[in-house]
Structure formats: structure tokens, C-alpha cells
Amino acid sequence: DGGITQSPKYLFRKEGQNVTLSCEQNLNHDAMYWYRQDPGQGLRLIYYSQIVNDFQKGDIAEGYSVSREKKESFPLTVTSAQKNPTAFYLCASSADRGGTNEKLFFGSGTQLSVL
């Protein structure tokens, strides 16, 4: 089945530690996105990538980093500079990289908590 896989489902971070959230898609989509979801805040865009080896900052990129070395993969690293990392992180992809985002496909999310 085609889709987006996020792992792990639950992740815990210690103080001062970097952690990486995985996002893999087998939909052959060009565009991929990372959103952060906090209760009552909706989804906020962290980073997005329209094509391999290129990515752009979203609204809340500080304290995060990404890479896009392969079309299928868009990992998100939550660095120690992100002082409030506890949130639900959603990865999404779209076949439409420059137009209307006709349809975003979402992964099932990763809940990140701080120990």
C-alpha cells in the first residue's frame, strides 16, 4: 500500500539531546512537509521541501533542521536549541510541488516528549 510512514510513534528526548523523526513516503511525491501540532494551536509549518536537495523554512523553523537527500525521505531533527519540543509532529507529502497543494497525504504522527 502506498502512503507515508512516520517513526517512531512515541519519542522521548533528554535535555540537550538532538533527536531525529523519520518520514518516508512511497507515493512518488515531490513535495514533503513537516508540521508541529500543539493543543489548541492547530498545525504550524516547520519546514517543507518541493524537490530533492532543496528545502525551505516555514513559520517555526528555529531549533529544527531537515534534509532531503532522497525523494522518499524527509527526516526532521529536533535540536537542543528547540527549548519547547514537546508536541505532535506530522509529516505530509503532495504530488503538486508548486501549485495548489491539491491534496496532502499525512503520516500518523510522532509524539515527542521531553524527559
Next chain:
Amino acid sequence: AQSVTQPDIHITVSEGASLELRCNYSYGATPYLFWYVQSPGQGLQLLLKYFSGDTLVQGIKGFEAEFKRSQSSFNLRKPSVHWSDAAEYFCAVATPYQAGTALIFGKGTTLSVSS
């Protein structure tokens, strides 16, 4: 800047009653509008979208939404709610970013269904 407002944080509807979830957007040009639904701990699923043409759009699961440019609104409706509709609902608008587009989400409306 583009934005989406969902005025209702939480709505409770009796099973079998009608539903309307409100969404207002701020966008200078013709917007591309979406409604997504999220079950607890899961990713988002697209219910319906509006790009152009008929202002009343039909979606999955019996949902529909009406685009009203004069009111900058895109309200979601369902004539008869089922208990399985209990979830969080997000309105979103596609907005241009530096190298493409991304979705801006409202903060969401949580729907509870009472028996």
C-alpha cells in the same frame, strides 16, 4: 499575511442533528480552501477542497462546504451527524511560500457527538 480562523474551539452536537463548523480566511486572491479531519493520535484526512467553480463542494462521509467570497467563509456542514464523526476538524488555505505553496491551518474545532 494569510490566515484561517475557526471561531469555535469545541462543539457538541446530538447524534442525528445537523452540523455546521465555521471557517473564515484572510487571503487577497482567490483562495484554495480545504477541510481536514483528524482522529485522536492520527494524521489528517482530507474531507473536501475548493479551488474554483461551484461554490458548494461535496466531500467524503456526507460532508459539504460552501465558499462565500463576500463573507470570506468556507463553512463545513453535514445534515445528520453520526457518533463516528467525533473528531477534530481543521480548515486550511493554500498559501504561496518562497518556492511553492503550503497549507496554513486554523486552530481546529473539536466535535463531540452526544447520544
